[in-house]
Amino acid sequence: MTPAERKNRLETIAPELLAELSETHEHTRELPALEGAENGVVMRFAPNPSGPLHLGHARASILNDYYVRRYGGRYVLRIEDTDPRRVDPEAYDMVREDIEWLGLGITDIFYQSDRLDIYYDLCRKLIELGGAYVCVCDSERFRELKLKGKACPCREQTVEENLDLWQRMLDNEFYEGDVTVRVKTDLAHPDPAMRDYSAMRIVNSPLHPRVDATVFPLMNFSVAVDDHLLGITHVIRGKDHIANTGRQRYIFDYFGWKPPVYRHYGRMGISGVVLSTSGMREGIRSGLYTGWDDVHLGTLRAIARRGIEAEAVRNAMVDIGIGETDISFSWENLYAKNKEIVDPKANRYFFVPDPIEVTVEGAPRHEAHAALHPNDPSRGVRTLVAGERVLLPKADIEGKSMVRLKDLYNIRLKQVGEVLEVSYAGESLEDARREKAPIIQWLPVGTGLPCTVIRQDGDLAGLCEPLVAGEADRVVQFERIGFARIDSVEDGRVTAYFAHR
RNA sequence: GCUGCUAUAGUGUAGACCGGCCAAUCAUGAGGGACUCUCACUCCCUCGACUGGGGUUCGAAUCCCCAUAGCAGCACCA
Numbered sequence: 001m002t003p004a005e006r007k008n009r010l011e012t013i014a015p016e017l018l019a020e021l022s023e024t025h026e027h028t029r030e031l032p033a034l035e036g037a038e039n040g041v042v043m044r045f046a047p048n049p050s051g052p053l054h055l056g057h058a059r060a061s062i063l064n065d066y067y068v069r070r071y072g073g074r075y076v077l078r079i080e081d082t083d084p085r086r087v088d089p090e091a092y093d094m095v096r097e098d099i100e101w102l103g104l105g106i107t108d109i110f111y112q113s114d115r116l117d118i119y120y121d122l123c124r125k126l127i128e129l130g131g132a133y134v135c136v137c138d139s140e141r142f143r144e145l146k147l148k149g150k151a152c153p154c155r156e157q158t159v160e161e162n163l164d165l166w167q168r169m170l171d172n173e174f175y176e177g178d179v180t181v182r183v184k185t186d187l188a189h190p191d192p193a194m195r196d197y198s199a200m201r202i203v204n205s206p207l208h209p210r211v212d213a214t215v216f217p218l219m220n221f222s223v224a225v226d227d228h229l230l231g232i233t234h235v236i237r238g239k240d241h242i243a244n245t246g247r248q249r250y251i252f253d254y255f256g257w258k259p260p261v262y263r264h265y266g267r268m269g270i271s272g273v274v275l276s277t278s279g280m281r282e283g284i285r286s287g288l289y290t291g292w293d294d295v296h297l298g299t300l301r302a303i304a305r306r307g308i309e310a311e312a313v314r315n316a317m318v319d320i321g322i323g324e325t326d327i328s329f330s331w332e333n334l335y336a337k338n339k340e341i342v343d344p345k346a347n348r349y350f351f352v353p354d355p356i357e358v359t360v361e362g363a364p365r366h367e368a369h370a371a372l373h374p375n376d377p378s379r380g381v382r383t384l385v386a387g388e389r390v391l392l393p394k395a396d397i398e399g400k401s402m403v404r405l406k407d408l409y410n411i412r413l414k415q416v417g418e419v420l421e422v423s424y425a426g427e428s429l430e431d432a433r434r435e436k437a438p439i440i441q442w443l444p445v446g447t448g449l450p451c452t453v454i455r456q457d458g459d460l461a462g463l464c465e466p467l468v469a470g471e472a473d474r475v476v477q478f479e480r481i482g483f484a485r486i487d488s489v490e491d492g493r494v495t496a497y498f499a500h501r
Numbered sequence: 502g503c504u505g506c507u508a509u510a511g512u513g514u515a516g517a518c519c520g521g522c523c524a525a526u527c528a529u530g531a532g533g534g535a536c537u538c539u540c541a542c543u544c545c546c547u548c549g550a551c552u553g554g555g556g557u558u559c560g561a562a563u564c565c566c567c568a569u570a571g572c573a574g575c576a577c578c579a
Contacts, residue, residue, distance in 0.1 A: 029514075029527085048579050083578055139577060147503080147575080180577040191504035193575035201577035219579050239506060243574045246505095266507065267572055319528075320513060326572050330512045333529050343542060350539095375542060406538055429538055439538055479539040501540075 031066060031321050034234050035261055040073035042233045045104065046223070048080045049091035051277040053098035054298045055270055055313075055329065056238075062317040063236050063265070065104045074107040076230055080223075081113045082216045084208040094292070098300045102310050110230065112222055113210045119217040120170065122225050122255075123181060123200055127162045131254035132199055134165035135182045146195045149187050155196070169202065169215055176204045176214075183221070185250050193243040220244055224251035232260045236322055239264040267326040272456070273298035295456050295497065307475040307485030307499035312338035335500035342475045342483055342499070347372045349382065349471075350406075350441035351453065351478035351496075353462035355391040357445055360411050363388045363424040368407040382467050384408075389445040391463060396440045396480075404432035405442040406479070441479050451494040453484055460498075468494055475499060 034041065045061040047053060053061070068075040077099065081087045099106060126132040135142065135154040145152050157165075169179055181200035189195050199221035202214050217225075223244070227235065235245075245262050252259040274280055274289075275298045283289040283296075293301040303313070316334040320327065348371065369381040386408055397403055397413060402425060404410045410425035410432050425431070432439065448463030460481075468476065471486045478484055482501040486494060 046579085050579085080579060086578060135577090143576085177577065182577095189504090191575070192502095193504065195575085198577050203577085216577095218577070223579090238573085240573055241579090242505065244579090246574095264506080264573095269572095316513090323507090323514080325507055327513070330529075332511090333513055336529055339541085346541090348539075348541080370538085373542095374537075374539080404538070408538090432538080438540090441539075477539080477541060479541075481539090483541085 029319055029321070031063075031070075031318065034067055034071070034263070037067065037071045037234060037261075041067055041071045042074045042076065042231045043068050043235070044076040044078050044227070044230065044232050045099075045106070046078040046080050047095055048083070048086055049095050050086045050088050051091050051280065052094040052292045052299045052301055053102075054275050054300060055273075055303070056268065056275060056298075057098075058102065058300060058313050059265075059268060059317050059320065060237060061099070061102060061104055062314050063322055065102075065314075066318055067234065067236065068105060073233070074231075075105050076108045076110065076232065077104075077106045078226060078230070079109070079111045079113075080219065081111060081208075081210065082219065082222055084203050084206050084216070087209055089209040094301075101300060101304060102313070108230070110226070111210065112217075112226065113208060113213075115222075115226070116211060116213050116216070118229070119200070119222055119225060120215070123217070123221070124163065124166060126183070126199070126251070126254055127166055127181070128159060129254050130159060130184070131250070132181050132183050133157055133162045134169065134179055135196075136165070136179050139177070139180075146187070147192055149195070151187055154182075155184070169200070172214060174202055176202045178202065183247070183250055183254075185247070191243070191246070194246055197247050220247045221251065224248035227260055228252065228255070228257045234261045234263070236263045236265065238268075239266055239324060263322050264324065265322045266324045268320070268329050269326070270298055270329040272331060273302070295454060305485065305487065306497045307342065307483060308334065308338050309341050312341055315340075338499065339483065343477070344373075344375070346475045346477045346483055347379070347471065348374065348477050348479050349465045349468050350384075350443055351451055351460075351462055351464040351468075351481055351484075352391050352393045352441060352443050352448070353453070353460040353481070354394040355443070355448075355462050356394045356397075357389060357391055358411075358420065358422040360388050360390060361421070361423040363409065363411075366408060366427075368405075370407040382465055384444055384447075384465070386442075386444045391443045391445055391448060393440060393442075393462070396438060400438065402432070402435050402437040404429070404437050404439045406439045408442065410437060441481075449489075449492055449494050451496060453478070453481070453496045453498050454487075455498040464494055464496075468496075 043064040045064055047057055133154055135152060137152045137154060142152055180198045182196045183199050185194055185196050187195050197220055198218050200215060200217055203216055204214055242264050249259060274296060280297055284291060289296060292299055293305045295302060295306055312334060315337045365387050368384045371381055372379040400413055402412050409427045412423045412425040414421040443463055447466055449466055451462055451464035453460040468486060469489045472489050475483055475485045483499040484496040485499060487497050488495045
């Protein structure tokens with residue numbers, strides 16, 4: 001049966017199936033349902049302000065955002081700045097900008113550094129409940145004991161002794177490293193990670209940029225407290241937090257709170273870019289990278305600069321989902337998502353990398369009209385006026401005997417010793433097709449703008465069409481090269497960032 | 502070392518909870534073709550996977566056990 005016959009037959013026996021066939025299937029993927037989410041959710045994104053957001057943050061924030069949008073409710077941004085050592089004052093703004101770029105539906109914002117009194121208060125209550133003690137042991141010594149499942153002497157202190165020590169901590173009677181408040185868990189717990197962890201510690205230096213304090217909570221305490229106080233119902237985070245979920249459970253139990261529903265997704269390996277804040281900062285300092293948006297970094301501002309849109313990142317992350325399997329992030333898949341968005345709107349232009357000038361013997365003066373977008377004639381054309389002298393991409397004519405300059409005419413090439421002889425070969429597209437001549441981009445001599453296309457693996461230098469100057473901050477397609485974001489146009493010089501083919 | 506999680510095509514993902522409709526979905530990618538004055542877009546065709554071994558069962562990608570591999574945690578970081 002031919003396809004047409006099959007279609008006819010289907011029409012006679014089951015017209016409703018035929019209708020189904022012609023439907024365009026929208027592949028917006030549905031992620032698994034969350035239990036207890038039917039009446040809305042309260043979720044959170046809790047970055048540490050130590051640098052700009054990167055792809056790892058994008059996954060966490062987008063997946064939580066996805067569920068808030070799906071079920072309705074609130075989306076809390078919680079800035080976790082309880083470690084003065086890991087706070088970069090400039091990162092507060094960067095995080096805010098990146099969140100804006102991502103388009104997250106944040107409804108509430110909290111800074112943990114504003115909430116120290118809340119943590120102090122609940123820490124005292126936890127001590128009173130007998131759920132925590134102030135430990136004055138050397139951390140190394142404590143660790144040894146813990147691994148053996150043994151208690152340190154401080155664990156036997158009375159509530160009064162602990163309260164006294166706690167007050168002295170707050171009164172600045174101790175220095176960094178001298179004391180820590182530990183949550184009493186279970187020293188016999190089979191998982192050593194679960195045994196008596198720290199809830200509060202002292203940091204004397206550096207000073208916190210937002211608050212005058214030296215006693216700070218550790219994340220397992222502040223996170224549990226805030227998740228409860230802020231009414232968080234569901235938490236989606238990486239599996240590196242599985243142990244923390246277990247530790248935080250003790251806080252919930254001591255206070256008689258109901259913990260949120262947790263989902264821990266698998267590790268996402270991201271290759272090809274630098275992600276570690278320290279690595280990025282060091283590279284920027286040493287001049288290896290131009291800044292937080294250097295193309296070699298995995299920050300959101302870097303991929304934005306490369307012309308990747310937030311929606312593409314979102315689609316890629318939802319596609320990846322919340323599976324517990326460890327995965328490797330696929331740039332290829334992200335590029336495909338981005339092309340979906342960018343291809344319909346990107347205007348087409350010629351960019352000639354590594355240009356060589358040739359004189360086309362016998363070529364008439366000719367005006368070429370190339371569509372700004374081949375699928376949308378209404379956008380009009382770029383007009384390029386060519387005489388005998390044109391610029392061609394070196395790599396595309398090497399070894400060729402005939403090529404067609406797109407929308408212009410055909411040329412014949414002959415290498416005679418050191419000299420490349422180029423002659424006019426007519427306007428016929430059919431001729432070019434018949435000879436299987438490549439159709440390549442070109443530029444008239446004189447009108448092109450110097451243009452650098454910045455790529456991860458080396459820049460392309462060349463010339464582009466003058467109209468590109470009007471495309472600043474937009475993504476264009478350089479025909480036969482790929483999509484690129486026009487980053488700047490200064491003094492007639494264009495800088496573009498390569499996105500993908 | 503101790504604890505835990507995971508294992509479906511190159512990549513991501515569905516199916517797994519409630520075994521049969523799975524000779525395993527969709528996307529991406531690769532190869533081929535159509536269209537096209539781009540190596541873009543669109544369309545068509547093809548390629549490619551249930552980690553291994555046992556067990557339960559009439560029947561296992563799905564349940565159980567073992568092995569292997571990967572990952573995470575065992576901070577006075579988040």
